[in-house]
Amino acid sequence: MRLTPALAHHGEILRVYGVGVDSMFLASLAGVNLIEYPFSRSRDSATSLGRISFWVPPPARTDRLFYLGAGVFGQTTDTTKVKFEDVFEPNDTVPTNIDLDVPGPWPGTFLAPIIFTNPALAFEPVERSKSGEDWYRFPIANNNQPVTFFITYPSISGDTGIRVFLMDSLYYQANGDPTKDPIEKFAGRDSADFIGTAFYRCKGFTFGPPQASRESTTVALKTLPSRALHLLTNFTRAQRYGLTVARGYFTADPRIGPDAYEENDLCTYADSGNRRIMLSTTFSDTLTIDNPHDIDWLRIDLPGTGPVSVRLRTQSRPFPGAALPDTSDIDLYVLTTPNPSTGQTLSPVAFDTSAGSNNDISTLLNAGSSYYVAVVDFAGVPTRYSLCMARDLALCTPIPSASLSPATHPAVTRRGPTKGPILESAPAGVRSLFRLSSPP
Numbered sequence: 001m002r003l004t005p006a007l008a009h010h011g012e013i014l015r016v017y018g019v020g021v022d023s024m025f026l027a028s029l030a031g032v033n034l035i036e037y038p039f040s041r042s043r044d045s046a047t048s049l050g051r052i053s054f055w056v057p058p059p060a061r062t063d064r065l066f067y068l069g070a071g072v073f074g075q076t077t078d079t080t081k082v083k084f085e086d087v088f089e090p091n092d093t094v095p096t097n098i099d100l101d102v103p104g105p106w107p108g109t110f111l112a113p114i115i116f117t118n119p120a121l122a123f124e125p126v127e128r129s130k131s132g133e134d135w136y137r138f139p140i141a142n143n144n145q146p147v148t149f150f151i152t153y154p155s156i157s158g159d160t161g162i163r164v165f166l167m168d169s170l171y172y173q174a175n176g177d178p179t180k181d182p183i184e185k186f187a188g189r190d191s192a193d194f195i196g197t198a199f200y201r202c203k204g205f206t207f208g209p210p211q212a213s214r215e216s217t218t219v220a221l222k223t224l225p226s227r228a229l230h231l232l233t234n235f236t237r238a239q240r241y242g243l244t245v246a247r248g249y250f251t252a253d254p255r256i257g258p259d260a261y262e263e264n265d266l267c268t269y270a271d272s273g274n275r276r277i278m279l280s281t282t283f284s285d286t287l288t289i290d291n292p293h294d295i296d297w298l299r300i301d302l303p304g305t306g307p308v309s310v311r312l313r314t315q316s317r318p319f320p321g322a323a324l325p326d327t328s329d330i331d332l333y334v335l336t337t338p339n340p341s342t343g344q345t346l347s348p349v350a351f352d353t354s355a356g357s358n359n360d361i362s363t364l365l366n367a368g369s370s371y372y373v374a375v376v377d378f379a380g381v382p383t384r385y386s387l388c389m390a391r392d393l394a395l396c397t398p399i400p401s402a403s404l405s406p407a408t409h410p411a412v413t414r415r416g417p418t419k420g421p422i423l424e425s426a427p428a429g430v431r432s433l434f435r436l437s438s439p440p
Contacts, residue, residue: 001076010058010122011086013037022050024069030061035119057120058240086122093172095137119242123235133183136231143224146249152216153241161236164217167194168226183234193266195219202267203338205346209376211293218291220249222263251290256382259287267372270299284388284399292380304367310391315398316357317384329379332359335372357385
């Protein structure tokens with residue numbers, strides 16, 4: 001039996017050659033099971049030599065390979081050395097480029113939509129009171145197409161110690177200041193927006209709605225905000241993670257697809273198209289939270305002058321005949337739209353963060369102005385929901401009006417609505433990730 005390479009990083013592919021190896025159903029290093037690489041099993045009909053490949057995941061260590069298969073088992077005589085860093089290191093100050101224009105590794109198979117995947121990457125150990133970063137850049141020639149990003153990582157006691165940011169602008173300033181944590185040296189253009197697990201960014205301002213902890217981040221985009229997206233992960237503890245990028249728009253529940261207002265996961269998308277709504281009287285439609293912790297941004301323009309009364313309501317729409325209770329929990333926010341000429345910032349005007357997905361806001365807004373409406377998935381439960389918005393005491397009825405099972409949230413502790421949606425709970429280094437600066 002022969003193995004290559006003799007020195008493997010986490011996330012690297014270990015190739016095994018020999019008689020009967022294509023029948024393996026288990027391979028491990030130091031008690032850690034390796035991950036089989038799809039479609040790698042083969043056998044030479046002339047020599048009867050087989051081959052199979054595996055990803056080497058953390059926390060696999062240097063050891064002799066243990067294997068088990070149909071008629072084969074034991075340990076190899078040679079030792080495979082494992083280096084405790086992943087195959088893309090170093091990518092903390094210089095990004096790993098992953099071209100989204102190339103074909104995926106498995107064309108012509110059911111995995112054909114996958115452009116890139118690696119389920120065995122590593123957040124390496126970091127110094128005490130420090131953090132680490134992994135940085136990926138995804139260039140693409142045609143950004144007018146759907147792409148889905150999947151990042152998976154196990155949580156520990158409800159806190160992953162991981163923050164994930166998907167953005168359209170990022171650079172690193174090596175200013176030589178040894179007192180700064182590396183993440184404090186990251187910046188982007190002033191107007192850059194991003195989707196993050198700790199907070200979002202809208203036109204230079206932080207929007208940090210409370211959300212339940214998660215073990216993965218899925219972001220499906222119908223169109224991309226630029227021809228070079230960046231993914232930055234900030235972590236404080238060593239653990240395994242996986243990264244997959246697929247061509248197409250994928251959702252957690254195939255019954256819940258993108259609604260008519262996608263793409264609107266970034267606030268700037270709400271400035272145009274059907275996402276910008278002239279609220280003369282009423283608006284009512286059905287939208288979707290299509291992946292866990294999704295966010296929907298809309299923008300409303302209020303014609304006229306003077307203060308006007310506006311009511312906004314949401315209501316979840318579980319599928320007919322659903323036997324289980326509705327566990328969805330979306331929150332509703334109304335925020336001012338940033339305006340550099342007047343100095344107006346992104347600020348909450350009104351919000352409903354009560355448990356469940358039936359939200360109700362009545363507030364006075366200024367006619368002649370615009371506001372963002374953000375619908376945030378707190379619980380991480382994809383759902384259809386109805387949204388209605390009405391002004392001047394017009395009737396606001398979500399469609400269709402449904403009789404819903406009571407929502408249950410047994411493992412979730414809500415932040416009280418008096419806390420407010422603009423939070424400063426992210427670590428200082430993460431909050432400074434996008435300071436107001438311009439590329440050199």
